[in-house]
Amino acid sequence: MLTPRKRFDAELAKLDKSLLHMGTIAEEMLSKALTALANRDVGLADETIGMDDQVDALNLEIETTCIRLIATQQPAARDLRVIVAAIKICADVERVADYVVDIAKTAKRLADRPLFKPLIDIPRLQSLVSQMLHETLEAFVSRDLTLVHKMINDDDQVDNLYRSLYEELVEFMKKDPQVVDQAVQLLLISRYLERIADHITNIGERVFYVETGELKELHT
Amino acid sequence: MAMSGNKSVNKIEIKNLNLYYGPVHALKGITVGILKNAITALIGPSGCGKSTLLRCLNRMNDVIENVKVDGLVALDGEDIYASGVDVTCLRKRVGMVFQRPVAFPLSIYENVACAARVHGVNDRKSLDPIVEESLHRVGLWNEVKDKLRSPALNLSLGQQQQLCIARVIATGPEVILLDEPCSALDPASTLKIEDLMRDLQKRYTVVVVTHNMQQAARASDYTVFMLAGELVEYGPTGQIFTSPEDSRTESYVTGRLG
Numbered sequence: 001m002l003t004p005r006k007r008f009d010a011e012l013a014k015l016d017k018s019l020l021h022m023g024t025i026a027e028e029m030l031s032k033a034l035t036a037l038a039n040r041d042v043g044l045a046d047e048t049i050g051m052d053d054q055v056d057a058l059n060l061e062i063e064t065t066c067i068r069l070i071a072t073q074q075p076a077a078r079d080l081r082v083i084v085a086a087i088k089i090c091a092d093v094e095r096v097a098d099y100v101v102d103i104a105k106t107a108k109r110l111a112d113r114p115l116f117k118p119l120i121d122i123p124r125l126q127s128l129v130s131q132m133l134h135e136t137l138e139a140f141v142s143r144d145l146t147l148v149h150k151m152i153n154d155d156d157q158v159d160n161l162y163r164s165l166y167e168e169l170v171e172f173m174k175k176d177p178q179v180v181d182q183a184v185q186l187l188l189i190s191r192y193l194e195r196i197a198d199h200i201t202n203i204g205e206r207v208f209y210v211e212t213g214e215l216k217e218l219h220t
Numbered sequence: 221m222a223m224s225g226n227k228s229v230n231k232i233e234i235k236n237l238n239l240y241y242g243p244v245h246a247l248k249g250i251t252v253g254i255l256k257n258a259i260t261a262l263i264g265p266s267g268c269g270k271s272t273l274l275r276c277l278n279r280m281n282d283v284i285e286n287v288k289v290d291g292l293v294a295l296d297g298e299d300i301y302a303s304g305v306d307v308t309c310l311r312k313r314v315g316m317v318f319q320r321p322v323a324f325p326l327s328i329y330e331n332v333a334c335a336a337r338v339h340g341v342n343d344r345k346s347l348d349p350i351v352e353e354s355l356h357r358v359g360l361w362n363e364v365k366d367k368l369r370s371p372a373l374n375l376s377l378g379q380q381q382q383l384c385i386a387r388v389i390a391t392g393p394e395v396i397l398l399d400e401p402c403s404a405l406d407p408a409s410t411l412k413i414e415d416l417m418r419d420l421q422k423r424y425t426v427v428v429v430t431h432n433m434q435q436a437a438r439a440s441d442y443t444v445f446m447l448a449g450e451l452v453e454y455g456p457t458g459q460i461f462t463s464p465e466d467s468r469t470e471s472y473v474t475g476r477l478g
Contacts, residue, residue, distance in 0.1 A: 005411055007418050008438070071461040072437035 008073050015065060015086050016141070022058040022093050023137040023203075025051060027130060029100045030196070034126040037107035037189065038119055045111070048104040055097040062090040081213065085206040089140075092199040092206075096133070099192040099199075106185050106192075115186075116179040117172065121165045122186065125193045128158050132200045139207050148204040152218050158197040165190045231256040231395060231425040232277060237291035239272055239281065246272050248449040250291070254395075259417055259426040261440035261457065263433055265477065268446040270429045274397050277427065278314035279307050295395070312339055315388035319400040321380035328375070329368040331383055335390040354386040357423075358416055378409025385416065396420060398428040402435065414439040433473060437461045445469045447477075 029051050036045035066087045069075060075083050132154045139147035169183045169190075201219055209215050230253035239247035247269050254260050254277075262270040275281045276293055279300060293300050300310055324331050332351045341347055351368070355361040360382045364375070372383055381401060388396055398417070402410040417426055417439055430436050436443055436457065443460040445453045445468075453460065453469040464470050471477035 004415060005438075006415050067462055068458040072457060074434050074438070 005073075008069075008079070011065070011069060011073075012079060012082060015062065015069075015082070018058060018062050018065070019086055019089055019093070020137060020141060022055055022062065022090060023133065023140070025054055025058070026093050026097045026100065027133050027137070029055075029097055029104075030126065030130055030133065033100050033104040033107060034123065036104060037110065038123065040107075040111040040114075042108050042111050045104040045108045049101050052097050052101050055094055059090045059094040063087055078210070081210045085210045089203050089206050092202045096196050096199050099196045103189050103192050106189050110182060110185050116176075116182050121161060121168070122189060122193070125158065125161050125165065125190060128154055128161065129193050129197050129200070132158070132197055136200050136203045136207065139204065143207075143211055145208060145211055148208050148218065151204050152201060155197050155201050155219060158194060162190055162194040229256045230254060231296065232427075233292065233294040233297070234273075234276075235292040235294075237273075237276060237293060238289070239269075239276060240286075240288040241284070242286040246449050247276070250451050252444055252451055252454050254425060254427055255442060256425050257421055257423075258441040259421050259428065259439060260442045260444060261436035262427065262429045262444045262446060263431075263436045264446035264452075264472065266431070267448075269449045270444075270446050271399055273444075273446065274316075274399055274427060274429045277395070277397055278311045278316055280311075280316065282307065308338075312391045313393055314395040314397060315391055315393035316397040316399065317381070317384050317388055317401050320404045321377055321384050323372040323375065323380040323383055325371065325373055327369045328364050328372045328383065331372045332386050332390045335387045339391055350390050354390040355383075357389050357419070358382040358386040359412070359419075360386060376409070378405050378412060381405060381409070381413060382416065385413075385420075389420075393424060395425045395427065398426065400429055400431060403431060410435070433475075437473075445472060447472070 029048050032044055032048040032051075035041065036048060066083045069083050070080075073079075132151045135147045135151040135154070139145065139151070166187065169187045173180045173183045205216070205218050208218060232254035234250055234252050234254070237247055237250040238245065250273060262273060264270050272281065276289065277300075281287050281289065289301060295310070295313065299305075300314075324334065326334065329351055332354050333347045336347055336350045341350065352361060352365075355364060360379060363379065372380065375383060381404075385396070385398075385401075402413050405413065414435065417428065420426055421441075428436075428440065440457045443455065443457045444451060445460065445464075445466075447468055453464055453466045455465075460469060461473055464473060468477065
């Protein structure tokens with residue numbers, strides 16, 4: 001006989017919803033920060049920075065809920081995996097949002113004059129990272145591990161793109177010291193995007209853990 | 221009918237309540253409010269006074285000899301120990317379910333109907349809907365609707381406990397007291413009763429005594445921790461089980477006491 005635990009099941013469903021909400025905000029922030037960079041839009045950069053408070057609040061709310069559920073509901077098996085994964089996932093999403101804030105702040109610093117080169121690879125990097133974040137959130141909701149594996153492959157592309165961007169920017173700096181200031185800022189943005197991708201792979205690993213019960217590094 | 225949305229209102233107010241069994245001071249200056257439409261759990265080691273406190277809420281201790289009670293227990297602001305209080309009427313408003321299911325050797329129908337009869341409902345026309353509604357509210361109707369005339373004692377223990385709760389509901393109570401309602405039940409029936417408590421809380425105020433700390437954690441909104449006749453700590457259940465204020469509560473909820 002299946003005995004429902006209605007209240008607990010409702011709390012777990014709410015936890016899913018809050019995590020998804022948090023991830024969606026981070027996704028929106030990422031897109032806004034890069035638009036702010038491309039359009040030299042200080043207002044949009046500030047708006048992005050302001051959204052971080054929502055992410056921080058959700059992070060605390062989710063963690064508090066998880067602690068309470070562990071203390072009061074004696075979770076086991078999948079329920080336990082979901083709760084433990086949620087604690088890790090919300091910490092990773094919170095870090096993603098912090099890096100986006102760093103990108104938005106850098107965008108503000110770069111907004112005072114035109115860039116020495118058009119933005120080509122950074123938008124590509126951002127688009128890949130956004131796609132990864134979207135796939136991971138989608139995998140979290142749909143329990144679809146093929147999306148997790150796809151996202152891990154995307155991360156390889158992110159790493160390659162980051163390396164080539166690094167080399168390109170260093171070349172520019174060697175050739176013309178005038179561009180060093182801007183090039184360093186762009187390099188920082190690339191680095192933030194690359195770090196975001198790593199946090200997203202962590203989230204993917206937690207989704208994998210919830211579904212399979214196996215804790216492992218998916219990135220080889 | 222009491223519905224949710226009144227969660228910050230105290231249904232029962234207990235102030236400086238003392239109870240003596242002869243020379244034994246069993247409850248020592250208990251002061252606590254029981255919130256309306258919430259589930260409040262009373263926990264503590266054996267002999268701490270939690271069942272005694274529960275029984276004070278509908279004056280079940282009156283039937284015990286040499287019991288002396290002082291202090292205030294107010295239901296909706298009215299002192300239930302005041303002279304002139306009709307105790308039968310009080311127990312209709314504050315119903316009780318016991319540790320072992322007390323199914324009478326009667327039919328399923330009669331087990332529920334008899335409660336309404338005690339309170340003056342006698343004709344079948346009125347009784348039928350009361351019995352059906354009460355069995356519905358405890359989630360038993362679909363299982364028993366085709367065998368209402370068969371003996372209640374043929375039901376499983378879990379179903380008998382649901383039946384006992386239905387019997388309390390048939391009297392139209394405002395508060396339901398449960399004294400270790402699951403201690404005789406298997407884990408699946410236990411979780412079923414816990415779910416039922418959650419449903420009941422929408423209409424009634426629920427107070428449950430439990431030895432099972434995990435049950436209090438799972439199934440209550442507020443927890444009262446008692447020790448040696450005293451109320452040590454009262455608070456939202458989540459807080460009691462994550463960051464209790466008193467070190468004795470901490471010891472109890474972590475399994476290091478009692």
